[in-house]
Amino acid sequence: xxxxxxxxxxxxxxxxxxxxxxxxxxxxxxxxxxxxxxxxxxxxxxxxxxxxxxxxxxxxxxxxxxxxxxxxxxxxxxxxxxxxxxxxxxxxxxxxxxxxxxxxxxxxxxxxxxxxxxxxxxxxxxxxxxxxxxxxxxxxxxxxxxxxxxxxxxxxxxxxxxxxxxxxxxxxxxxxxxxxxxxxxxxxxxxxxxxxxxxxxxxxxxxxxxxxxxxxxxxxxxxxxxxxxxxxxx
Numbered sequence: 001x002x003x004x005x006x007x008x009x010x011x012x013x014x015x016x017x018x019x020x021x022x023x024x025x026x027x028x029x030x031x032x033x034x035x036x037x038x039x040x041x042x043x044x045x046x047x048x049x050x051x052x053x054x055x056x057x058x059x060x061x062x063x064x065x066x067x068x069x070x071x072x073x074x075x076x077x078x079x080x081x082x083x084x085x086x087x088x089x090x091x092x093x094x095x096x097x098x099x100x101x102x103x104x105x106x107x108x109x110x111x112x113x114x115x116x117x118x119x120x121x122x123x124x125x126x127x128x129x130x131x132x133x134x135x136x137x138x139x140x141x142x143x144x145x146x147x148x149x150x151x152x153x154x155x156x157x158x159x160x161x162x163x164x165x166x167x168x169x170x171x172x173x174x175x176x177x178x179x180x181x182x183x184x185x186x187x188x189x190x191x192x193x194x195x196x197x198x199x200x201x202x203x204x205x206x207x208x209x210x211x212x213x214x215x216x217x218x219x220x221x222x223x224x225x226x227x228x229x230x231x232x233x234x
Contacts, residue, residue: 014101015164016206019224020198020216027169027196030214034158034167037213041157041166043083052170053087053152055080055182056227057145065148068228074098077227078136078145080114080182087183090114094132102201107132118147118179147179149230152187164203165210171196175230191229 022030035048044050057078058064067075075097082090090109095102107130109117116124125137139145153173159166174187181187200206200214 013203014098014103015201015203016100017097017102018100018200021192021195021224022169022198022216024194024196026216027171027198030198030216031156031169033213034156034169037209038158038160038167041159044157049154049156049171051084051152052155053082053150053182054226055147055179056149056151056230057140058148060144060146062148062231063143065228065231068225078139079227080109080117085185087111087114092132092136094135105132118182147182149227149234150176150179150182150187151191151226151230152181153226160207160210162207163205163210165207166199166201167210167214168199169196170199170226173197173226173229175233177233189230189233191226191232197224197226 040048041050056064064075064077077095077097079093079095080090081093082088088111090111090113091106092109094105096104107128113124116122122137122140125133125140128134136145151173152175153170155168155170157166157168173191175189175191176182176187198214198216200210202210
């Protein structure tokens with residue numbers, strides 16, 4: 001029987017989000033600079049990185065993908081996510097984008113609940129009595145949300161308390177079609193060959209020290225969705 005206990009959801013306020021695609025040399029320089037200035041993420045392993053694995057959901061008509069590619073200012077995505085190599089604890093996440101601002105809501109799932117979800121056994125979402133789970137259930141049923149792409153990468157992350165800043169470099173982005181590979185260790189398809197993604201997230205202001213530290217010469221901030229990159233392999 002599928003467990004029905006789900007941790008209360010966490011709701012974040014709107015945060016600013018800036019993304020760049022960076023080349024290997026830029027990655028090397030930035031990583032060396034960030035290590036000297038900022039504190040590493042507490043969950044990082046001995047090499048300073050950890051794995052992130054996400055399974056993105058979309059409609060039959062790929063509404064989330066089309067909205068992203070068309071540059072729609074307000075968008076919503078749902079995903080399952082776990083960190084490291086073990087999927088024993090996962091998160092259901094809803095990510096909203098409003099221009100350059102983002103907001104994320106999360107609720108914890110067990111492995112058994114995630115497996116039930118992928119088998120279209122959805123009752124636990126209603127039993128949880130959490131607004132996020134209820135909304136996801138409604139969208140699964142009403143909009144036909146289905147698993148569309150697995151996205152996995154190695155993440156190096158740093159934090160800076162003033163401004164609640166989080167800086168990440170995501171490397172070796174790989175994918176699998178549909179839900180294939182979500183619970184497996186290896187994904188076969190490299191989605192962004194030779195490039196990494198730099199992300200800077202912050203609340204009301206971005207401290208000057210962060211602006212200086214993440215400077216990438218001759219490169220503009222750009223929309224860079226790992227989900228959209230990985231859907232190219234459909």
